[in-house]
Amino acid sequence: MELKFEQMKELVTGAVYMEEEDGFLRMHRFTKEQEEMYRELTWDFFYKTPATAGIKLCFHTDSEHLGLKVKTFKASMRSYFSVDVLVNGERIGNIDNFSDRTLPQDYTQEEFAFGEYEMMFSLGEGVKQVCVHLPWSVATLLAPMIVDDGAFVRAVKPAKKMLVFGDSITHGYDALRPSNRYVAKLAGKLDAEEYCKAIGGEGFCPYLLQWKESFDPDYILVAYGTNDWNKIGKEQFLSLCREFYATLNQYYPNAVIFAMTPIWRKDMHEDRAFGPFEQVEEAIRECVKDLANVKVISGMDFVPHDENYYADLRLHPNDKGFACYFEALYKRIKEEIKEP
Numbered sequence: 001m002e003l004k005f006e007q008m009k010e011l012v013t014g015a016v017y018m019e020e021e022d023g024f025l026r027m028h029r030f031t032k033e034q035e036e037m038y039r040e041l042t043w044d045f046f047y048k049t050p051a052t053a054g055i056k057l058c059f060h061t062d063s064e065h066l067g068l069k070v071k072t073f074k075a076s077m078r079s080y081f082s083v084d085v086l087v088n089g090e091r092i093g094n095i096d097n098f099s100d101r102t103l104p105q106d107y108t109q110e111e112f113a114f115g116e117y118e119m120m121f122s123l124g125e126g127v128k129q130v131c132v133h134l135p136w137s138v139a140t141l142l143a144p145m146i147v148d149d150g151a152f153v154r155a156v157k158p159a160k161k162m163l164v165f166g167d168s169i170t171h172g173y174d175a176l177r178p179s180n181r182y183v184a185k186l187a188g189k190l191d192a193e194e195y196c197k198a199i200g201g202e203g204f205c206p207y208l209l210q211w212k213e214s215f216d217p218d219y220i221l222v223a224y225g226t227n228d229w230n231k232i233g234k235e236q237f238l239s240l241c242r243e244f245y246a247t248l249n250q251y252y253p254n255a256v257i258f259a260m261t262p263i264w265r266k267d268m269h270e271d272r273a274f275g276p277f278e279q280v281e282e283a284i285r286e287c288v289k290d291l292a293n294v295k296v297i298s299g300m301d302f303v304p305h306d307e308n309y310y311a312d313l314r315l316h317p318n319d320k321g322f323a324c325y326f327e328a329l330y331k332r333i334k335e336e337i338k339e340p
Contacts, residue, residue, distance in 0.1 A: 001146065001147055001148065001149045001150070001151065002144040002145070002146055003144055003145045003146075003147065003153065004144065005020055005025050005144065007153065008025055008057065008142070008144070008145060009025070010155045011057040011058060011059045011153070011155045012027055012055065012056070012057055013055070013056050013057070013058055013157065013158065013193045013194070014027075014029060014054040014055040014056055014193060014194050014195055014196065015027035015028055015029060015055050016028055016029060016030065016031050016195065016213075016214070017031065017032070021141060023143065024071055024141035024142060024143050025141060025142045025143075026050075026139075026141050027052060027055050027134070027140075027142070028049075028050070029049075029051075029052065029053060029054060029055060029195065029196050029197065030049045030197065031211060031213075031214075033210070033211045034049070034197070034208060034211065035049050037207055037208065037210065038199075041205075041207065044201060045199050045201065045202060047074070047075060048075055048076050048171070048199050048200055048201075049075075049199070050073070050075045050139035051075035051076050051135070051136060051137060051138060051139060051171070051172075052075075052134035052135055052136065052138070052139065052140040053135075053136035053171050053172050053178070053181070053196045053198060054136070054164065054181075054183065054184065054187075054194040054195065054196030055134045055140075055196075056131055056132060056133050056134065056194075057130075057131070057132040057134075057142075057145075058129070058130070058131045058132075058155070058156040058157075059129070059130055059153050059154055059155050059156055060127060060128070060129055060130075060152075060153075060154045060156055061123070061127070061128065061130055061147060061151055061152060061153045061154070062126065062127045062128075062151050062152055063123060063147035063148040063151035063153070064122065064123055064124065064125060064148055064151075065120055065121065065122060065123060065146070065147065065148055066085065066120070066121045066123055066130065066132075066145065066146070066147060067118070067119075067120045067121075067145060067146030067147075068083065068085070068095060068118060068119055068121070068132065068142070068143075068145060068146075069116065069117070069118035069142070069143035070083055070095060070116070070117055070118070070140050070141065070142055070143070071115070071116045071140070071141040071143070072097075072114045072115065072116075072117070072135070072138040072139065072140055072141075073114055073138060073139040073141075074114060074138065074139070075137070075138050075139040076136075076137045076138065076171070076173070076200055077173075077200060078108060078137040078138075078173065078174065079097075079110075079111055079112040079113075079114065079137075079138075080096070080097060080098045080107065080110065080112045080137060080176070081096060081097055081112070081135035081137050081138040081140070082094045082095070082096040082098075082135060082176060082177050082178060083095040083096070083117075083132065083133065083134060083135060083140070083178075084132070084133040084177050084178055084179040085121050085130065085131075085132055085133075086130070086131040086132075086133070086179060087123055087124060087128050087129070087130055088128050088129055089129075089131075089188075091177070091179060092121065092122075092123070092124075093119070093121050094177065095117045095118070095119050096176075097112040097113055097114075097117065098110075098112055098176070103176075105308075105311075105313070106311060106312055106313055107174075107176075107311060108173075108174050108311050108312045108316065114138065118143075120146070129156055131156075131179075133177075133178040133179040133184060134178065135178050136171060136172025136173075136175065136178045136181060136196075137172060137173075137178075157193065158187070158191045158192050158193040159191045159192075160190060160191055160192040160193070160218040160219065161192060161193045161195065161215055161216070161217045161218055161219075162186075162187055162190065162192035162193065162194050162195065162217060162218065162219040162220070162221060163195050163197070163213060163217040163219070163220045163221070163252075163255070164183055164194055164195060164196045164197060164198060164220075164221045164223075165197050165198060165208070165220070165221070165222045165223070165224065166183075166197075166198035166202070166221070166222065166223035166224060166260070167198060167199070167200065167201065167202050167203065167223065167224055167226060167227050168198075168199075168200035168201060168202075168227075168316060169182075169223065169226075169263065169315075169316060169317065170182075170183055170196070170198035170221070170223045171196070171198040171199060171200045172198075173200055173311075173316040174310075174311030174312060174316040174317065174318060175317070175318070175319055175322050176318070176319055177319060180319045180322050180323070181322060182317075182322045182325040182326040182329060183196065183198075183221065185322075185323075185326040185330075186221075186326060186329060186330055186333070189330055190219065190333070192218065192219060195213070195215075195217070198223070201227060202224070202227060203224050203225070203227040203228035203231065203232070203240070204224045204225075204228060204237070204240040204241045204243075204244045205240070205244070206240060206243040206244050206247060209244065209247045209248065209251070212251045213251075216252060216254065216255070217252055217255045218255060218256070219255060219256050219257075219258065219337075220248060220252060220255045220256070220257040220258065221258045221260065222244070222245070222248070222257065222258065222259055222260060223260035223262075223299070224241075224244075225260075225261060225262040225280045225281075225284060226262040226263075226265060226280070226315075228240070228241075228274070228280070229262070229272055229274045229277055229280050230272060232273070232274065233273045233274055234273075234274050234275055234279070234283065237274060237280075237283055238283055238286070238287060241283065241284060241287040242287045245257070245259065245287055245288050245291055245294060246291070249291045249293060249294065253293065254293075255293065256293060256295065256336070256337060257291070257293055257294045257295065258294075258295050258297055258333065258336070259284055259288050259294050259295065259296045259297065260297050260299050260329075261280060261281035261284055261296065261297065261298050261299050261300065262277070262280055262281070262299055262300070263299045263300060263302050263303050263317075263325065264300060264301075264303060264305045265277070265314065265315045266307065266310075266313070266314035266315065267314065267315075281296075281298055281300070284296060295336045297329065297332050297333070297336075299325075299328075299329070301328070302324060302325045302328040302329060303317050303321045303324050303325050303328075304321075304324060308320075309321035309324065
């Protein structure tokens with residue numbers, strides 16, 4: 001039995017708008033205004049906006065099978081992708097374009113094929129919760145899903161909403177599985193719907209906040225700083241950082257805002273116009289010190305200072321590194337929001 005697109009749209013989380021395109025469903029994490037802003041600002045960021053980072057389909061069903069067909073396009077500096085299917089929180093399978101190869105430790109520059117892929121998954125007997133994590137690395141269009149004839153499919157919506165801003169690491173570089181992104185894991189633990197606005201290469205960009213989101217987030221996660229250190233001077237950093245957090249505070253006064261400071265990077269001791277890398281955290285703390293709903297969380301030791309935890313051996317965590325990142329971050333966030 002094929003689900004109609006209107007049925008599928010009810011199952012989607014993390015998308016701000018959706019549209020049908022040549023027999024597929026395209027899901028967008030940026031609003032049309034935000035996409036146009038990036039189009040005018042820089043092509044390097046604009047072409048990454050269609051990546052489906054943070055977008056999922058979650059539902060209860062008694063179907064014993066799930067058929068998925070996807071069409072993928074380039075939308076980041078990486079060409080590998082994975083669609084993860086989880087049943088009751090456990091990954092039972094995936095559609096990807098790399099499992100037929102032995103990957104080197106640094107798989108980030110390997111070339112993989114885009115195109116159409118499909119698979120039928122066995123979900124098991126009885127009623128279960130199914131979550132389909134779409135890739136962070138590519139634009140992913142989804143054909144009508146297939147379930148057993150007569151099966152019910154009922155949407156599962158998280159209790160809270162989390163708005164996420166960040167650079168490549170928060171975008172997802174370089175998790176092989178999208179369900180292993182640190183933000184995906186965090187959203188699951190907080191029972192929050194993730195709305196991901198992270199872009200590889202991005203820094204503090206107040207222009208992105210020209211339009212208030214159509215929802216009021218319970219949590220906001222901001223993880224910039226490493227690209228800012230690499231590209232701009234301290235005075236410009238302070239100006240952009242202050243404006244970004246002040247705008248968030250104005251738009252979303254009831255949200256808890258987590259100001260993440262950068263994790264370790266292998267070249268952190270090199271000279272930059274900004275100054276020492278350690279001063280990025282000091283600068284962020286200075287910018288938000290008068291904003292009561294902003295909680296600063298130091299990320300420097302969240303991922304071991306060991307290249308084996310980084311896919312590119314220097315900057316972007318692999319799945320093992322993201323597991324460490326999530327565990328450390330969730331522990332700190334529990335302390336801030338008094339979660340049990």
